[in-house]
Amino acid sequence: VFTDPILMCGPVIAEYLSVPSVYFLRGFPCGMDSEATQCPNPPSYVPRLFLNNSDSMTFAQRVKNMLVRMLEFIYCKPIFAQFEELAYEIFQKKVTTTDLLSRGSVWLMRYDFVFEFPRPVMPNMVFIGGINCDQKE
Numbered sequence: 163v164f165t166d167p168i169l170m171c172g173p174v175i176a177e178y179l180s181v182p183s184v185y186f187l188r189g190f191p192c193g194m195d196s197e198a199t200q201c202p203n204p205p206s207y208v209p210r211l212f213l214n215n216s217d218s219m220t221f222a223q224r225v226k227n228m229l230v231r232m233l234e235f236i237y238c239k240p241i242f243a244q245f246e247e248l249a250y251e252i253f254q255k256k257v258t259t260t261d262l263l264s265r266g267s268v269w270l271m272r273y274d275f276v277f278e279f280p281r282p283v284m285p286n287m288v289f290i291g292g293i294n295c296d297q298k299e
Contacts, residue, residue, distance in 0.1 A: 170245035173262040178252055182267040189273070190263075192238035193231070198263035199284045205231040208281045217279040 163183045165172025168190070176183035189195070193210070196203035209215035210230045215223050242259040249257040267286065274291025283289075 167263055167266065170242065170248075170259065170262065173265065174245070174249055174252060177249075177257075177262060177265060183265065184268045184270060185263075185266045186270045187272060189271075191241070192234040194238070194260060194263060195269065195287075196282075198260050198266065199269065199287060200264070201284045201287070202282045209279055210234075217281070 163172050163176040163179075163181060165176070165183060165185060166187055167173050167183075167185045168187065172185075173183055187195070193203050193208075195201075196208075205228045206219075206224050207217070209217065209219065209223075210227050213223075213227060213230060215227060219227060245262075246257065246259060249262060269284075269287040271283075271287055271289050272291065273289065275289045277291065
């Protein structure tokens, strides 16, 4: 199943049909892409989304980064709760969003590693930046 995993319908269908899934995405909220692929994502090194920090952060930025990381557990859980309920109805067992996402075979990341901050990635995460770019006139 070739899908954008944000809406979680593709991962649920792929799990139900027992077929491999390929995810095509720009980014995933709350660092769930790193969590699902078991990729190291230390808050002291990897800046959180929307903080505009670089990979070389000051101590205050690292503390702020850590606080945002801890808050993500609170405000991200309700976002995916409805999908976890749907998966429970289909599979008749408790399945978390991370469990469903962890079954992805390949993650096609729609950004270029050159323009992003350096961070660890797993072998099944492929950068395909520039695929949406149009030639400038």
